Amino acid sequence: AQTVTQSQPEMSVQEAETVTLSCTYDTSESDYYLFWYKQPPSRQMILVIRQEAYKQQNATENRFSVNFQKAAKSFSLKISDSQLGDAAMYFCAYRIGNTPLVFGKGTRLSVIA
Amino acid sequence: DVKVTQSSRYLVKRTGEKVFLECVQDMDHENMFWYRQDPGLGLRLIYFSYDVKMKEKGDIPEGYSVSREKKERFSLILESASTNQTSMYLCASSPTDEHNSPLHFGNGTRLTVT
Numbered sequence: 001a002q003t004v005t006q007s008q009p010e011m012s013v014q015e016a017e018t019v020t021l022s023c024t025y026d027t028s029e030s031d032y033y034l035f036w037y038k039q040p041p042s043r044q045m046i047l048v049i050r051q052e053a054y055k056q057q058n059a060t061e062n063r064f065s066v067n068f069q070k071a072a073k074s075f076s077l078k079i080s081d082s083q084l085g086d087a088a089m090y091f092c093a094y095r096i097g098n099t100p101l102v103f104g105k106g107t108r109l110s111v112i113a
Numbered sequence: 114d115v116k117v118t119q120s121s122r123y124l125v126k127r128t129g130e131k132v133f134l135e136c137v138q139d140m141d142h143e144n145m146f147w148y149r150q151d152p153g154l155g156l157r158l159i160y161f162s163y164d165v166k167m168k169e170k171g172d173i174p175e176g177y178s179v180s181r182e183k184k185e186r187f188s189l190i191l192e193s194a195s196t197n198q199t200s201m202y203l204c205a206s207s208p209t210d211e212h213n214s215p216l217h218f219g220n221g222t223r224l225t226v227t
Contacts, residue, residue, distance in 0.1 A: 009153070033213045045203065045218035052213055091155060098163070098209055100146055100171065101216055105155035 002027050004092050004104035012110040013082045020067075021077045021107045023092030030054075032096045034068065034075045039089040039106075048090070051075065079109075087111045116140070119204050119219035126226050132191040134222050136204030143209040145187035146216065147171075147179065150201040159202075162187055163209065194226045 004025045013019035025034070036048040051059045051068050058066050063083075067076045075094075079086055089108050093101040120135035138145065143164050148156040148171075158171030160179040168179050176198060180188045187206075191198055201223050205216035 006155075035215055037215075043201070043221045045205075045216075047215040050213060050215060093156075098144070100158050100161050102158075103148075103156040105153060 002094075002096075002102050004094060004102055006090075006092055006104035006107050008107045009105070010108045010110070012112055013079070013086075014112050015082055015084060017082055018078060018080045019082055019109065021079075021090050021092075021109070023075045023077070023104060025073050025075065025092070025094050025102075027073070027094065027096065029096045032094050034066075035093045035095070035101065036064070036066070036075075036077045037091045037093060037103075038086075039091065040085075040087070045091075049077065082111050084111050084113060117204055117206055117217050117219040119202075119222050121222050122220060124222055124224045126191075126194050126224065128195060128226055130191075130194050130226075132194045132224070132226075134189040134191075134202055134204075134224070136187045136189070136219055137185050138187075138206040138217070139185065140206065140208075140217070141184065142206035142217070143184070144207045145181065146205045146207075147177075147187065147189045148203045148205065149173065150203055150221070156203065159189065194224075196226050198224065199226045200224060 032053045034051045038046045049061045063080045089106045092104040117138045146161040147159040162181045178190045204219040
């Protein structure tokens with residue numbers, strides 16, 4: 001079965017500091033897509049960043065960036081200059097072709113003022 | 114912007130009731146999905162659909178069924194609600210021809226079965 005592992009159920013970070021959330025996945029495919037979603041208390045799932053596996057360059061979106069290590073099947077999310085609004089559940093997910101997304105169990109991030 | 118609307122934000126039902134969770138999207142997406150979210154378990158796929166009248170079982174379909182009579186609407190049905198179906202239910206949609214497209218989610222329905 002295809003799986004996504006987020007080994008940190010909870011993390012905390014001081015405001016303005018940097019935090020990295022880890023994610024590993026298991027697939028035998030070579031072409032797939034990776035995503036990080038954020039779910040604040042409002043429950044709305046918000047796309048943070050995405051990465052195509054065939055692209056070697058790591059994706060970045062403002063304060064959010066990923067470290068994509070294809071051989072290691074690792075897709076970590078780095079949040080720089082953390083803000084109070086970054087506090088949320090973060091889910092890592094991947095997708096092969098048009099199949100449904102497979103999600104990890106999530107990491108709850110707290111931001112300390 | 115894509116809008117995915119779930120008909121109820123909170124729902125309380127009794128054991129044994131038949132429950133309908135409705136989801137509507139306005140972007141003409143072919144794909145629609147129902148996930149269940151529980152603490153410590155992440156999002157688990159219940160059912161999905163690639164087109165009208167089509168449905169596929171996900172990882173945890175037991176106790177659920179779905180209906181997709183129109184492209185924009187995907188309903189999740191609990192034939193006889195049980196307390197272990199108390200959960201958050203998330204509907205999502207995506208286009209078929211953009212594999213790097215993220216899922217677009219509704220706001221979720223928190224269902225309590227008593």
